[in-house]
Amino acid sequence: MAKFGNSGSKKEVPGLTTASMSDIVFMLLFFFMVTTSMRETENKVMVNLPEASEVAKLERKDLTSYINIGSPIASLQKMYGTDARIQLNDSFKTVDEIRDFIAAERDAMSEVDRQYMTVSIRADADVRMGIITDVKQELRRCSALKIMYAARKPAQ
């Protein structure tokens, strides 16, 4: 109990050192920088992916083009209605415009990677197959044959 004993000296409580706090936060920062990817486009359609237990992970994210299909988000429904629409990049497009989109995406890739190009169809679970069949036919016409039906693993 010597600590409490020497009443004569004026010992201050040592300040909590915050020097390591920044290191901890930086560590967190690096974790998030590594595990996440930049959000590229703003969603204009609501996509609630269907569930499938046999999903496989996408290997090369950089070789993937996304086609979003679903009904417009609530703030855009006044303008566009609730009918299912196709979103490419940042705007609503028609089926015919997929051709240009695929061509543009192809051009952006290197010669070697073009054969591995995957088109990910991210469609809402409530969308009718008609629009998806149209998209699939158009993709076949552009010979973008490698596709993926985006789905999520059901929560166990």
Place this chain on the structure above:
Amino acid sequence: MSKKTPELNSASSADIAFLLLSYFLMTTTMNQDSGLQRRLPPIPDENQAVEDQKVNRRNIIIVRINSADRLFAGNEPMDVSFLKDKVKEFLVNPNNDPNLPERTPKEIEGFGTYNVSKGVISLQNDRGTSYKAYIEVQNELVKAVNELRDEFAKAHFGKAYLSLNEDQQRIAREAIPQNISEAEPKDVSKK
């Protein structure tokens, strides 16, 4: 006594790091892309005469989903939960049923000959079918093939398919091919 160098005040560096951290939290996404991968058939050449690929009747199972999301497999209505077993039976043909697909021996590199089923699953859908039902059926078909590959792997390599090495996985893939044909869309509204 030498003078102590004044310490750099590092209290704010944590704040700066937090700011950066929250910036990355806002602008990035973490979602893993996953899905069912497929290869679409190339579009048939218009100049080429349309030759009907006559697949032997017994080698094909037609899985059809109508606009009310009802499922027909091999011309009988069926619940999705039974589809997997039906497809597995179709692909395996354990009793050499003449109505189920034939199996022909095929030389697989690095394994030997194996009786590979010639069965093809033809998936047809209506324009009014919901995407959810479609994916559900696709998923069952993939599941059937995956389970067969797993059984093959267990029987021949004593391990689950996913823990095989790349070469063994290729053998299993060749022994149990995933022949799912997504038919040309046709007008099925009159049905």
